[in-house]
Amino acid sequence: MLLRILTPIALALSLSAQAQPRGDDQVVEMGAQAQPRGDDLVVESWQAWRQGNRVRLAQLVPQVRGHVLEPWVAYWDLRLRLDTASPAEVQEFFTRYAGTYQEDRLRNDWLLLLGQRRDWAAFAADHPSYRMNDDREVRCYAALVTHLREGSAAPASLADEVRRNWFAQREADDGCALAASRLIGDTAGPRRLTVNDAWRRARIALEAGRPRAAAQAVEIAAPEATRQFAELSNSPAKFLTSRVTVISKTRKELVALALIKLATSDADNAARLLESKWGPQLSPEERNWVWGVLGKQAAQKLSPDALLHFSKVSRDGDLSDDMLAWKARAALRSLRGPQWPVVQQAIQAMSEEARGESTWVYWRARALLAKGGDDNRAQARELLQSIASVRGFYEQLALEELGQPIAVPARPAPLTEEEKEAARQNPGLDRALQAIALGIRAEGVREWNYSTNLHRPGGLGERELLAAAQLACDRQVWDRCINTSERVRSEFDADQRYPMPFRESVSRRSREIGLDPAYVYGLIRQESRFVTDARSGVGASGLMQVMPATARWTARKIGMNGFTTDQLNDRDVNISIGTGYLKLVLDDFGGSMPLAAAAYNAGPSRPRNWRNGPILDAAIWAENVPFSETRDYVKKVLANTTMYAAILTGEPQSLKARLGMIGPRDARLPEPNDELP
Structure with a gap:
């Protein structure tokens, strides 16, 4: 008994000795040997960081010295006052926490601040130590520094680097816009960006509903046009029905932007104005882009007009990868059956990066198989073999196209x-x-x-x-x-990739209500990755990410008396509610796993509309789901389900069998349950 009392005391004294504050000029050794203490102080520091409480953070920093999470507390403290910190203090942080994520995270923040200050000498000195290199704005600043230092001797890829990062930025920024404006303004050499790049950035941003980013690009392309851009943003229809005819390059680009803006709210009117008034006055590239926007808008509404709009594009190379993807999807969904030549044409026009995605490798192979002929079949087989595996939706479909079942791969050698x-x-x-x-x-x-x-x-x-x-x-x-x-x-370690925690609860509940446990596991894996306290931005909770209103409705339907939404944090309650709702949705959609998965993610009313139209291979239907999140969700849930079934049964599985065909609801079946939330 005495030993059991003394040992914790000795251990506490040992921890206290190890955790004494070190001198500021010493580098802290960060490792698994660092002993945790003061967890409550770390949590309090995190809360102070979230509240922006600089005073409290400064008080807490010395109290957490020696804690394994000390680098985080020090980062939060310095980050809140980085705009007033001295370069020496920043460099001291880099030295003290050298090699940590927090060092690199703060360096990212510091480089952004140096770029905003136009302190290019300090930026150039610090940038080589930046390991993460995943911040597009920092990349643009770095490219600009290279341009300023080397001029015409800069690498030929410099403009491509700026263009790629600028186009990918969702919002208006300083770094990429500054780099782009400098390269556009530099008329020397073949490496510069052009005004056309700025107009393209404006189109991409406006189509995506990012008016500030579009306005920033217009100001770079034609500063004198900023007032007109504001007018067309406020009322594109009024701008387009004015009597002014197109004369200048700037005016043409503004008309194209107005048509793009109008297409997002009144696509029919935009198409009419393009065809009747503005089309002949725009350049072929501008005209093709607007038709591409209209085609994409129609395809996302599952409208048969999509292919009509896309057919008016004279050169697919003028379209973005996103537009070409929707052209391929519309061709797959055609009322007359898949238009394989159009699918192949759209994929061929994509960038090399987009063509390499498993989605388009698979559909290109399917187009070649439909075309027939020994050479096409051989090429299709080669494409399918390049992606065939159990790792994802199209990878599994490629396996089945090659006549191979979906089975659990051999386990890797045990870890030593x-x-x-x-x-x-x-x-x-x-x-x-x-x-x-x-x-x-x-x-x-x-x-x-x-x-x-x-x-x-x-x-x-x-x-x-x-x-x-x-x-x-x-x-x-x-x-x-x-x-x-x-x-x-x-x-491929299946136990790691497809774990089955809470197996008894999931399996028992699934059996009780007639659900395939593989389907339940496939959905949970996608919903929460088995994080029991997961909470989404819209309020969904727990393993199965159930919304409070849906939970209350489901609890009444399945006879769970006395339910309150705080019970969603209970694992077994969450499983009961989530599986109960999934079963109701699955029954409402006639047992279709793809439709039920879409309903679980986006609500039942949307997939009821999405299923209208031609009877489709469910892979084509899933690829045409208008919401990118739901499209990705359906494919991942079904691929997960197939792998879990292979693990649970020990038998090879078929993804195609789970997909089936999807079309309008059979009128002979009961009416859908309109109460389903």
Whole structure:
């Protein structure tokens, strides 16, 4: 008994000695050996950070010295006052926390601030130490610094780098807009951007509903046109019905922007004005772009007009990859059956990057198979073989096209104790897991992802990723377990990628109400990655991400008396409510797993409308789901379900059999349940 009393006391004294504050001129050793203390102070620091409470954070920093999450508290403190911090203080942070995610995170923030200050010398000095390199604005600043330093001797890829990052930015920014304006203004050499790039940026932004980004691009392309752009943004129809005829390049581009803006609210009117008045006055490239926007708008509404609009495009190369994707989808969904030549034409016009996506590799192969002939079949087979695996929706479909079943791959060689220990001793993984355990999930997830990133110096190799995934599994941090294991390309550990926590509860509940447990697991894996306290931005909760109103309705339907929404945090209640709703939706859609998955994600009324039209192969139907989130969701849930079925049964499975065909509801069947929320 005395030993049991003294041991904790001795341990506490040991921890206290280890956790004494170190001198500021010393580098803190961050590792798995660092002893955690003051968890409550770390959580209080996190709360102060979220509240923007600089005073309280400054008080807490010295109190958490020695805690494994000290780098996070120090980061929060300095980040809140970075705009007033001295360069020496920033460099001291970089030294003290060298090699950590927090060092690189603050360097990202610091480089952005240096760019905004136009302190190019300091930016050039610090940028080579930036490891993450995933911030587009920082990349644009870096390209601009290279341009300013090297001029015409800069790499030929400089303009492409700026263009790619600028077009990909969702909102107006300083870095990419500044770099683009400087390169457009520099008329020397073939590496510069052009005014046409600025107009293209404006079109992309306006179509995406980003008027500030579009206005910024217009100001770069034609500063004198900013007032006219504001007018067309406020009332595109009024702008387009004015009596002024197109004369200048600027006026033509403004007309194209007005047509794009009008297309988002009144596509029929935009098409009429393009055809009757403005089309002949625009350049072929401008005209093609607007028809591409109209085609995309119609395709997203599942309108047969989509192919009509796309047919008026004289050169597919003028369209964006997104427009070409919707052209291919519309051709697949055609009332006359898939228009395979159009599918192939659209995919062929995509960028090399887009053509390489498994979606378009698969449909290009299907188009070649439909075309017939030995050469086309051989080429299709080669394409299918390039993606065929159990790793995803189109990968599984490619396997089946090749006549191969979907089965669980052989397990990788067991991890050695040395490999497991290396993962346990990784300081970044340790900090991430401790942050997640304290409820500081977003920060923990970011640090975990950084620590496992294969594409940065010091990132983990494939066996190390397997060991990291296993560490997360062992700690029941299922989302990091799954996501980390999925990044391993050379081996496939089904236990890591498709875990089955709470198996007894899920299986028992599924059997009771007549659901396939593989389907339930496939949906949970996509909904929450088995994070029991997951909560979405719109208020969905728990394993099965159930909305409060849906939960109350379902509880009444399944006879769960006395239910209150705070019970959704209870794992078994969440499973009961979620599976109960899934069963009701599945029955309402006649047992169609794709339709029920779409209804679970987007509500039942939308897939009821999406199923109207021709009878389709469900893979074509899923690819045409208008919402990108729901489209991705349906495909992933069905691919997950197929793999879980292979694991649970030990037998090869068919994704195609689960997909089936989808078309309008049979009038002989009962009316849909309009009460379904």
